[in-house]
Amino acid sequence: MxxxxxxxxxxxxxxxxxxxxxxxxxxxxxxxxxxxxxxxxxxxxxxxxxxxxxxxxxxxxxxxxxxxxxxxxxxxxxxxxxxxxxxxxxxxxxxxxxxxxxxxxxxxxxxxxxxxxxxxxxxxxxxxxxxxxxxxxxxxxxxxxxxGCNAATGQFALRPLIAAGVIGLDDIVIDMKVGVSGAGRALKENLLHAELSEGVHAYGVGGVHRHLAEFDQEFSAVAGRKVEVQFTPHLAPFNRGILATCYVSGDAAAIHETFVSQYVDEPFIEVLPIGEHPSVRHVRGSNFCHLGVVADRKEGRAIVIAALDNLTxxxxxxxxxxxxxxxxxxxxxxxxxxxxxx
Structure with missing residues (x-):
């Protein structure tokens, strides 16, 4: 039935x-x-x-x-x-x-x-x-x-790290590339092929994007104190996918270990080997989120990258x-x- x-x-x-x-x-x-x-x-x-x-x-x-x-x-x-x-x-x-x-x-x-x-x-x-x-x-x-699809991507990348206390809370930067389908199916001038293709542009700049409300709510609840991240999404000329590049203070090995521990039993979260980073082309049309961690050349800094399909x-x-x-x-x-x- x-x-x-x-x-x-x-x-x-x-x-x-x-x-x-x-x-x-x-x-x-x-x-x-x-x-x-x-x-x-x-x-x-x-x-x-x-x-x-x-x-x-x-x-x-x-x-x-x-x-x-x-x-x-x-x-x-x-x-x-x-x-x-x-x-x-x-x-x-x-x-x-x-x-x-x-x-x-x-x-x-x-x-x-x-x-x-x-x-x-x-x-x-x-x-x-x-x-x-x-x-x-x-x-x-x-x-x-x-x-929100942007909010989900950022949280998969950062939420376990905030909860585990392995990253600083006052200098988190999320740089996000978002596929066109994230803007919906309604006709919009800025989504015309001639206006969108062959370029990438930022939007919701300076803390006005509505998904920031979810980051504020969820990250602050996890941390037990106010957490405000810097977040800038960019509309990119591909149909499906989100790639979030997050810049954080913390030890890359500890961050990676936190991911492995948090997501070991999650069927749809794939943690890549440390030093590898994901691509939207590897999650297209699926319910998977891929996470990568790379140590930055600056001591005590790391880069966390998350990729998922925004529609799935x-x-x-x-x-x-x-x-x-x-x-x-x-x-x-x-x-x-x-x-x-x-």
Missing amino acids: GKNVVILGASGYTGAELVRLIAGHPDINIVGLSAERKAGQQMGDVFPHLRHMNLPQLVKIDELSFENVDLVFCALPHATSQAVIRALPDAVKVVDLSADFRLRDEAEYTKWYGLPHDAPDLQKIAVYGLTEFYRDDIAKARLVAGT KGSSGQALHNANLMLSLPETAGLTMAPVFP
């Missing part, structure tokens, strides 16, 4: 990625797909790479039935998710891929997203969806808030990983596919 799921916002990149992943899942059935502008169309017409699948037609949310639905993936824009999730039956579990429930503090949400939170009661019960660090809470949750490990793969836990299914089901190379 399996578990029945609905995907809201299925016509976006993360929605399509969820469908692709669930196609290989032995215990989950897609019984509903929603879209607004694409309502009335077949998923295979919107995404021809899914043409071979027998999928429900895309409909508007108010046309869906949630009877006999075990879990809803909500891949809607932030601010939209709040009202939609609040209207769902209490018995339905939810994995939200938007930013609406990532921040625990209402004031912080308003600060970073510019409007008051419309469902503070749900915000209080939401579990942060970084699977490797909140596994037990996620398994018991009704609502899980998927992380950074978003939809993480969402399915969490759903498996919430539905008491094998944790890695539907997620063990190898990366696509070349």
